[in-house]
Structures are given as structure tokens and as C-alpha cells.
Amino acid sequence: MxxxxxxxxxxxxxxxxxxxxxxxxxxxxxxxxxxxxxxxxxxxxxxxxxxxxxxxxxxxxxxxLDVKQFFEYYKIINASALGEKIGMGKTLISQYVNGHKKPGPKQVDRILSGVRQLGQELSTLNLTIS
Missing domain, CATH: 3.30.2390 (TTHA1013/TTHA0281-like)
Incomplete structure (x- = not known):
């Protein structure tokens, strides 16, 4: 299916x-x-x-989900930090997150790739007791 x-x-x-x-x-x-x-x-x-x-x-x-709704639901993801990680300016990603501007398909793919890369990085980490 x-x-x-x-x-x-x-x-x-x-x-x-x-x-x-x-x-x-x-x-x-x-x-x-x-x-x-x-x-x-x-x-x-x-x-x-x-x-x-x-x-x-x-x-x-x-x-x-659209980008605004994604960041509303997953508040734990800092949009500004993600924007910096993927090379997207804070002002631009803030406009997307607040719904003042709608990202085009390429920008959506860029954001989603960054989120998925972050997820992969986090899934391979271990924490230690100091």
C-alpha cells in the first residue's frame, strides 16, 4: 500500500x-x-x-504541517538556531515561523532537511554522567 x-x-x-x-x-x-x-x-x-x-x-x-504550525507544535526546536545551522537568516526564518511570510518549496525543503539532519544527529548521541 x-x-x-x-x-x-x-x-x-x-x-x-x-x-x-x-x-x-x-x-x-x-x-x-x-x-x-x-x-x-x-x-x-x-x-x-x-x-x-x-x-x-x-x-x-x-x-x-505548514512551517508555522510545525514550529508552534515543536516549540522545543529553536527556529533561530536551526536557521543559523542551515544558513538561513534569523529575520527570514522568524517571518516564516510567525506566519508573516510563506516559504516556497525550496525553503521548506531546506528547513525540513535541517530538522531531519538535527534528528539524525540527536539519535546518534550518548550522554555521560560526569
């Missing part, structure tokens, strides 16, 4: 999601991204049961 993309939007009470494929009339909500993923799988599988489609798991779901 191919992955199914869901567009996620921040709401006042959590998050909502809908399938990016217009032929899939599936939407749901959740208090946080983890709950949202579970609810997406449940909503899709309910639809799939009616339409006699294959069931999915969380591994089959792609979550898509």
Missing part, C-alpha cells in the same frame, strides 16, 4: 486533518499529533471497511 497524506491544521482545541486526495472524504481531529494519527487511522479504516479497501496502520500515514 502506498502512503496516504493528511493535511494537518492547528485549531483552538488541537489539530484537524483531512486527506489530501480529494477522492478520500476523510477528516478527523485530535488534541495532539499522536492522538491525531491514531484518529486518522481509525477514520480511514472505517471508510475502508465500507468501501472494501485495505486497512492502514500509522506507518501508512504522512502528516503534512
Amino acid at each position: 502506498s502512503k496516504i497524506e493528511f493535511i494537518v491544521e492547528k485549531t483552538d482545541t488541537g489539530f484537524s486533518a483531512y486527506a489530501s486526495d480529494d477522492s478520500l472524504p476523510i477528516g478527523t481531529s485530535g488534541d495532539d499529533v499522536n492522538e491525531l494519527k491514531t484518529n486518522i487511522v481509525d477514520a480511514y479504516n472505517s471508510y475502508a471497511e465500507i468501501k472494501d479497501l485495505d486497512q492502514i496502520t500509522i506507518d501508512d500515514v504522512i502528516i503534512t
Whole structure:
């Protein structure tokens, strides 16, 4: 089975999601991204049961957030420090994070590559007791 993309939007009470494929009339909500993923799988599988489609798991779901929502949810990531790491000026990344400016596809890829590289670096670290 191919992955199914869901567009996620921040709401006042959590998050909502809908399938990016217009032929899939599936939407749901959740208090946080983890709950949202579970609810997406449940909503899709309910639809799939009616339409006699294959069931999915969380591994089959792609979550898509815009840059502003990403940094709102993952506040632990310092956008200015990330911008410095990827060679993006503080003013520019701040405009993206605050929603004053929308990044183009190349800038989104640049930010996402930086986030993924940071994740890889962190996953290989060990800490020691001094």
C-alpha cells in the first residue's frame, strides 16, 4: 500500500486533518499529533471497511504541517538556531515561523532537511554522567 497524506491544521482545541486526495472524504481531529494519527487511522479504516479497501496502520500515514504550525507544535526546536545551522537568516526564518511570510518549496525543503539532519544527529548521541 502506498502512503496516504493528511493535511494537518492547528485549531483552538488541537489539530484537524483531512486527506489530501480529494477522492478520500476523510477528516478527523485530535488534541495532539499522536492522538491525531491514531484518529486518522481509525477514520480511514472505517471508510475502508465500507468501501472494501485495505486497512492502514500509522506507518501508512504522512502528516503534512505548514512551517508555522510545525514550529508552534515543536516549540522545543529553536527556529533561530536551526536557521543559523542551515544558513538561513534569523529575520527570514522568524517571518516564516510567525506566519508573516510563506516559504516556497525550496525553503521548506531546506528547513525540513535541517530538522531531519538535527534528528539524525540527536539519535546518534550518548550522554555521560560526569
